[in-house]
Amino acid sequence: MNLGSKFIPLDKSIHDRDLFDCGEKELNLFLKTKVAKHMKVGISNTLVIASDTLLENRKHPISAFYIVTPSLIERKTLPAPLAKKLPHYPVPVFLIAQLAVDKKYQGKKLGQITLIKALEFLWAINQQMPAYAVVVDCLNEVVEKFYAKFGFEVLDTVNEKVKMYIPMKTVGELF
Amino acid sequence: MLNTRLDMRLSQEVKTKAEKATALLGLKSLTEYVVHLMDEDATKVIKQHESMVIENNRFDQFMQACDKAKSPNKALKDAAKLTKKLNIK
Numbered sequence: 001m002n003l004g005s006k007f008i009p010l011d012k013s014i015h016d017r018d019l020f021d022c023g024e025k026e027l028n029l030f031l032k033t034k035v036a037k038h039m040k041v042g043i044s045n046t047l048v049i050a051s052d053t054l055l056e057n058r059k060h061p062i063s064a065f066y067i068v069t070p071s072l073i074e075r076k077t078l079p080a081p082l083a084k085k086l087p088h089y090p091v092p093v094f095l096i097a098q099l100a101v102d103k104k105y106q107g108k109k110l111g112q113i114t115l116i117k118a119l120e121f122l123w124a125i126n127q128q129m130p131a132y133a134v135v136v137d138c139l140n141e142v143v144e145k146f147y148a149k150f151g152f153e154v155l156d157t158v159n160e161k162v163k164m165y166i167p168m169k170t171v172g173e174l175f
Numbered sequence: 176m177l178n179t180r181l182d183m184r185l186s187q188e189v190k191t192k193a194e195k196a197t198a199l200l201g202l203k204s205l206t207e208y209v210v211h212l213m214d215e216d217a218t219k220v221i222k223q224h225e226s227m228v229i230e231n232n233r234f235d236q237f238m239q240a241c242d243k244a245k246s247p248n249k250a251l252k253d254a255a256k257l258t259k260k261l262n263i264k
Contacts, residue, residue, distance in 0.1 A: 006264035169244035
Protein backbone atom coordinates (compact mmCIF):
# COMPACT_ATOMS: atom_id res chain seq x y z
CA MET A 1 0.00 0.00 0.00
CA ASN A 2 1.55 3.31 -1.04
CA LEU A 3 -0.10 6.67 -1.19
CA GLY A 4 2.08 8.21 -3.91
CA SER A 5 4.84 10.80 -3.86
CA LYS A 6 3.54 13.88 -5.66
CA PHE A 7 0.47 15.94 -6.49
CA ILE A 8 -0.22 16.46 -10.20
CA PRO A 9 -3.21 17.82 -12.15
CA LEU A 10 -6.00 15.27 -12.52
CA ASP A 11 -5.69 13.33 -15.79
CA LYS A 12 -8.59 11.07 -16.78
CA SER A 13 -6.24 8.78 -18.70
CA ILE A 14 -3.96 8.18 -15.69
CA HIS A 15 -6.18 8.51 -12.63
CA ASP A 16 -9.01 6.20 -11.70
CA ARG A 17 -11.96 8.21 -10.36
CA ASP A 18 -14.40 5.36 -9.80
CA LEU A 19 -12.83 3.65 -6.78
CA PHE A 20 -12.11 6.81 -4.80
CA ASP A 21 -14.11 6.82 -1.55
CA CYS A 22 -13.66 9.52 1.07
CA GLY A 23 -16.83 8.54 2.93
CA GLU A 24 -18.85 11.47 1.57
CA LYS A 25 -21.03 10.27 -1.33
CA GLU A 26 -21.61 13.78 -2.61
CA LEU A 27 -17.89 14.39 -2.88
CA ASN A 28 -17.11 11.01 -4.51
CA LEU A 29 -19.76 11.73 -7.14
CA PHE A 30 -18.41 15.23 -7.69
CA LEU A 31 -14.96 13.79 -8.44
CA LYS A 32 -16.44 11.24 -10.84
CA THR A 33 -18.80 13.47 -12.78
CA LYS A 34 -17.91 17.16 -12.48
CA VAL A 35 -14.24 17.72 -11.82
CA ALA A 36 -12.80 16.94 -15.27
CA LYS A 37 -15.42 19.14 -16.95
CA HIS A 38 -14.72 21.99 -14.52
CA MET A 39 -11.01 21.77 -15.37
CA LYS A 40 -11.74 21.77 -19.10
CA VAL A 41 -13.78 24.97 -19.01
CA GLY A 42 -11.40 26.66 -16.59
CA ILE A 43 -13.61 26.78 -13.49
CA SER A 44 -11.15 25.12 -11.16
CA ASN A 45 -7.95 23.13 -10.95
CA THR A 46 -7.79 19.67 -9.34
CA LEU A 47 -4.53 18.20 -8.08
CA VAL A 48 -4.33 14.56 -7.06
CA ILE A 49 -1.86 12.23 -5.44
CA ALA A 50 -2.16 8.67 -6.71
CA SER A 51 -0.67 5.31 -5.77
CA ASP A 52 1.84 3.48 -7.99
CA THR A 53 -0.52 0.50 -7.99
CA LEU A 54 -1.82 -0.24 -11.49
CA LEU A 55 -5.49 -1.24 -11.66
CA GLU A 56 -6.97 -3.55 -14.29
CA ASN A 57 -8.07 -0.50 -16.29
CA ARG A 58 -4.37 0.56 -16.44
CA LYS A 59 -5.07 3.53 -14.17
CA HIS A 60 -3.85 4.50 -10.71
CA PRO A 61 -6.10 4.85 -7.64
CA ILE A 62 -6.34 8.37 -6.21
CA SER A 63 -5.21 8.64 -2.56
CA ALA A 64 -6.23 12.28 -2.03
CA PHE A 65 -7.08 15.38 -4.02
CA TYR A 66 -7.71 19.11 -3.66
CA ILE A 67 -9.60 21.56 -5.86
CA VAL A 68 -8.60 25.20 -6.01
CA THR A 69 -9.94 28.24 -7.78
CA PRO A 70 -9.51 32.01 -7.61
CA SER A 71 -12.43 33.81 -6.00
CA LEU A 72 -13.59 37.22 -4.82
CA ILE A 73 -15.07 38.53 -1.59
CA GLU A 74 -17.55 41.40 -1.50
CA ARG A 75 -18.89 43.36 1.45
CA LYS A 76 -22.69 43.29 1.61
CA THR A 77 -22.74 47.07 1.36
CA LEU A 78 -19.75 49.27 0.75
CA PRO A 79 -19.79 52.98 1.64
CA ALA A 80 -17.92 55.06 -0.95
CA PRO A 81 -15.18 56.35 1.44
CA LEU A 82 -14.33 52.77 2.39
CA ALA A 83 -14.27 51.67 -1.23
CA LYS A 84 -11.60 54.27 -1.94
CA LYS A 85 -9.35 52.84 0.75
CA LEU A 86 -9.36 49.36 -0.76
CA PRO A 87 -6.73 48.92 -3.46
CA HIS A 88 -8.43 45.81 -4.82
CA TYR A 89 -12.18 45.40 -4.71
CA PRO A 90 -13.87 42.92 -4.77
CA VAL A 91 -11.08 41.41 -2.68
CA PRO A 92 -9.18 38.60 -4.46
CA VAL A 93 -8.74 35.32 -2.55
CA PHE A 94 -8.07 31.68 -3.37
CA LEU A 95 -10.65 29.05 -2.59
CA ILE A 96 -9.94 25.46 -1.64
CA ALA A 97 -13.31 24.24 -2.86
CA GLN A 98 -12.74 20.60 -1.88
CA LEU A 99 -10.11 18.54 -0.15
CA ALA A 100 -10.59 14.81 0.37
CA VAL A 101 -8.65 11.72 1.39
CA ASP A 102 -9.54 8.13 0.46
CA LYS A 103 -10.73 6.01 3.41
CA LYS A 104 -7.66 3.77 3.10
CA TYR A 105 -5.44 6.69 4.07
CA GLN A 106 -7.63 8.47 6.60
CA GLY A 107 -6.13 8.81 10.08
CA LYS A 108 -2.62 8.79 8.59
CA LYS A 109 -2.12 12.56 8.40
CA LEU A 110 -2.66 12.64 4.62
CA GLY A 111 -5.37 15.30 5.14
CA GLN A 112 -2.89 17.73 6.68
CA ILE A 113 -0.25 16.89 4.06
CA THR A 114 -2.80 17.60 1.31
CA LEU A 115 -3.69 20.90 2.99
CA ILE A 116 -0.01 21.92 3.12
CA LYS A 117 0.47 21.03 -0.56
CA ALA A 118 -2.64 23.03 -1.50
CA LEU A 119 -1.35 26.05 0.46
CA GLU A 120 2.09 25.69 -1.11
CA PHE A 121 0.54 25.54 -4.60
CA LEU A 122 -1.52 28.67 -3.90
CA TRP A 123 1.44 30.49 -2.35
CA ALA A 124 3.32 29.97 -5.63
CA ILE A 125 0.38 31.34 -7.68
CA ASN A 126 0.15 34.25 -5.25
CA GLN A 127 3.54 35.51 -6.49
CA GLN A 128 1.97 36.17 -9.91
CA MET A 129 -1.61 36.82 -8.88
CA PRO A 130 -1.68 38.22 -5.34
CA ALA A 131 -4.58 37.33 -3.04
CA TYR A 132 -5.49 38.32 0.51
CA ALA A 133 -6.28 34.90 1.93
CA VAL A 134 -7.08 31.27 1.33
CA VAL A 135 -10.75 30.48 1.93
CA VAL A 136 -12.17 27.00 2.50
CA ASP A 137 -15.71 25.69 2.18
CA CYS A 138 -16.69 23.44 5.09
CA LEU A 139 -19.04 20.56 4.29
CA ASN A 140 -19.76 19.79 7.97
CA GLU A 141 -18.55 20.27 11.55
CA VAL A 142 -15.80 17.66 11.26
CA VAL A 143 -14.30 19.68 8.41
CA GLU A 144 -14.67 22.91 10.42
CA LYS A 145 -12.76 21.36 13.32
CA PHE A 146 -10.04 20.17 10.97
CA TYR A 147 -9.39 23.66 9.61
CA ALA A 148 -9.78 25.35 13.01
CA LYS A 149 -6.99 23.10 14.33
CA PHE A 150 -4.65 24.59 11.71
CA GLY A 151 -5.53 28.19 12.56
CA PHE A 152 -8.30 28.91 10.05
CA GLU A 153 -10.92 31.37 11.30
CA VAL A 154 -14.59 31.68 10.43
CA LEU A 155 -15.28 34.08 7.54
CA ASP A 156 -19.06 33.80 7.40
CA THR A 157 -21.89 31.35 6.88
CA VAL A 158 -23.16 31.44 3.29
CA ASN A 159 -26.11 29.21 2.27
CA GLU A 160 -25.79 27.35 5.60
CA LYS A 161 -22.21 26.41 4.85
CA VAL A 162 -19.38 27.77 6.96
CA LYS A 163 -16.51 29.42 5.14
CA MET A 164 -13.17 29.73 6.91
CA TYR A 165 -9.95 31.52 5.94
CA ILE A 166 -6.28 31.94 6.66
CA PRO A 167 -4.47 35.14 5.62
CA MET A 168 -1.94 34.83 2.78
CA LYS A 169 0.68 36.52 4.98
CA THR A 170 0.30 33.66 7.48
CA VAL A 171 0.62 31.07 4.71
CA GLY A 172 3.77 32.80 3.44
CA GLU A 173 5.60 32.18 6.72
CA LEU A 174 5.38 28.43 6.10
CA PHE A 175 7.36 28.32 2.84
CA MET B 176 -17.15 38.73 -33.83
CA LEU B 177 -19.73 36.15 -34.85
CA ASN B 178 -17.58 33.20 -35.79
CA THR B 179 -19.13 30.21 -34.12
CA ARG B 180 -22.47 28.44 -34.40
CA LEU B 181 -24.90 26.75 -32.04
CA ASP B 182 -27.63 24.43 -33.28
CA MET B 183 -30.51 23.88 -30.92
CA ARG B 184 -33.68 21.81 -30.77
CA LEU B 185 -36.66 23.28 -28.99
CA SER B 186 -40.41 22.88 -28.81
CA GLN B 187 -42.67 24.89 -31.15
CA GLU B 188 -44.33 26.35 -28.08
CA VAL B 189 -41.16 27.87 -26.69
CA LYS B 190 -40.10 29.06 -30.14
CA THR B 191 -43.41 30.85 -30.80
CA LYS B 192 -43.28 32.50 -27.39
CA ALA B 193 -39.66 33.56 -27.89
CA GLU B 194 -40.46 35.06 -31.31
CA LYS B 195 -43.14 37.17 -29.66
CA ALA B 196 -40.68 38.32 -26.99
CA THR B 197 -38.08 39.11 -29.67
CA ALA B 198 -40.58 41.39 -31.41
CA LEU B 199 -41.66 43.03 -28.16
CA LEU B 200 -38.04 43.83 -27.28
CA GLY B 201 -37.50 45.28 -30.75
CA LEU B 202 -34.74 42.83 -31.55
CA LYS B 203 -34.01 41.83 -35.14
CA SER B 204 -34.06 38.05 -34.83
CA LEU B 205 -34.58 35.10 -32.55
CA THR B 206 -30.82 34.53 -32.72
CA GLU B 207 -30.17 38.03 -31.42
CA TYR B 208 -32.57 37.37 -28.53
CA VAL B 209 -30.95 34.05 -27.58
CA VAL B 210 -27.42 35.47 -27.75
CA HIS B 211 -28.48 38.43 -25.62
CA LEU B 212 -30.05 36.10 -23.03
CA MET B 213 -27.08 33.77 -22.93
CA ASP B 214 -24.59 36.57 -22.52
CA GLU B 215 -26.54 38.18 -19.71
CA ASP B 216 -27.29 34.97 -17.83
CA ALA B 217 -23.82 33.45 -18.23
CA THR B 218 -22.27 36.62 -16.80
CA LYS B 219 -24.60 36.38 -13.82
CA VAL B 220 -24.00 32.66 -13.21
CA ILE B 221 -20.21 33.05 -13.42
CA LYS B 222 -20.23 36.06 -11.12
CA GLN B 223 -22.29 34.15 -8.55
CA HIS B 224 -19.85 31.29 -8.73
CA GLU B 225 -16.73 33.39 -8.55
CA SER B 226 -17.58 35.77 -5.78
CA MET B 227 -19.01 35.61 -2.29
CA VAL B 228 -20.89 38.35 -0.53
CA ILE B 229 -20.39 38.49 3.23
CA GLU B 230 -21.84 40.49 6.12
CA ASN B 231 -20.29 43.92 6.65
CA ASN B 232 -18.85 43.26 10.12
CA ARG B 233 -17.42 39.92 8.95
CA PHE B 234 -15.81 41.63 5.97
CA ASP B 235 -14.22 44.29 8.16
CA GLN B 236 -12.87 41.68 10.60
CA PHE B 237 -11.50 39.71 7.66
CA MET B 238 -9.67 42.70 6.18
CA GLN B 239 -8.19 43.55 9.56
CA ALA B 240 -7.04 39.96 10.14
CA CYS B 241 -5.38 39.84 6.71
CA ASP B 242 -3.54 43.07 7.44
CA LYS B 243 -2.29 42.06 10.88
CA ALA B 244 -1.81 38.40 10.08
CA LYS B 245 -0.84 36.02 12.86
CA SER B 246 2.02 33.57 12.51
CA PRO B 247 1.06 30.01 11.57
CA ASN B 248 0.12 27.94 14.63
CA LYS B 249 2.09 24.92 15.84
CA ALA B 250 -0.21 22.36 14.20
CA LEU B 251 0.20 24.01 10.79
CA LYS B 252 3.98 24.37 11.17
CA ASP B 253 4.25 20.72 12.22
CA ALA B 254 2.18 19.66 9.20
CA ALA B 255 4.52 21.62 6.91
CA LYS B 256 7.55 19.98 8.55
CA LEU B 257 6.01 16.52 8.15
CA THR B 258 5.24 17.14 4.46
CA LYS B 259 8.82 18.23 3.91
CA LYS B 260 10.21 15.25 5.79
CA LEU B 261 8.13 12.78 3.76
CA ASN B 262 9.33 14.59 0.63
CA ILE B 263 5.88 14.78 -0.95
CA LYS B 264 6.08 16.91 -4.07
